Amino acid sequence: MPEGPSIVIAKEAIQVFEGKKILDASGTAKIAMGPLINKKLVAVRSWGKHLLLCLEGLTIRVHFLMFGSYMINDKKERSSHLTLDFGKGNQLNIYTSSIKLLEQPLDEIYDWSADLLSDQWDPALARKKLKKTPDVLVTDALLNQDIFAGSGNIIKNEVLHRIMVHPYSKIGDLPPRKLTELVKEVHNYSHDFLEWKKAGILKRNWLAYTKKKCSRDGSVIKKEYLGEGKRRTFYCEGCQVLY
DNA sequence: ATAAATGTTAAGAA
């Protein structure tokens, strides 16, 4: 569920409730439910992997982490983390997520130009941020939400395969053109991810993630746990160059 | 059926 494009899909689905008033709020999330009641859902937005339910004067921030899910006008057997009831059968249920209330205006919290899926995405700014940390491994840089908000482990693996860069390369060792290509492809792949996910053909298009053999040169795709978070990293030993 | 997975944060240790 959780990479940025999936959050965009959730956002678009939940926008059916925009303009409706919350008649009841409940669930196991450790937040005060009182302030939500009788507030109108003004807008549904997203920033990276954050789903933002904007009410009058406050925002509910939902992060699905690894296992989060949601249902619209339907519910699971299990108890919800947050249920927003808009009346007349209109109900949003959120499960196993991190939920927080934000009091400040969102523009003070979020840099929209860091969000890969935002139309304010700024590749030049991302490039500038990368230049500041030359010793960081590309496999880590691609998961850095401050630079690539919305990028996750699938996007990381697919982008590195696309641009034929070994995950253990350091940012500072990439030729300038490769660095530009990296920034461009994270953005491109995020949008491909979104379209493919919507069409239900995301997995079919994976070229590295969970793969055993490279479709480009037939080499073995190696699986290792790399980087600060020791995340699953798939790369082709044949075509992905270590800089 | 046991383990591992698209992720992050907070607590604890050093």
Place this chain on the structure above:
DNA sequence: CTTCTTAACATTTA
């Protein structure tokens, strides 16, 4: 005090 490491969270799929 600060920085680093560990564990917790909790569900679905292979």
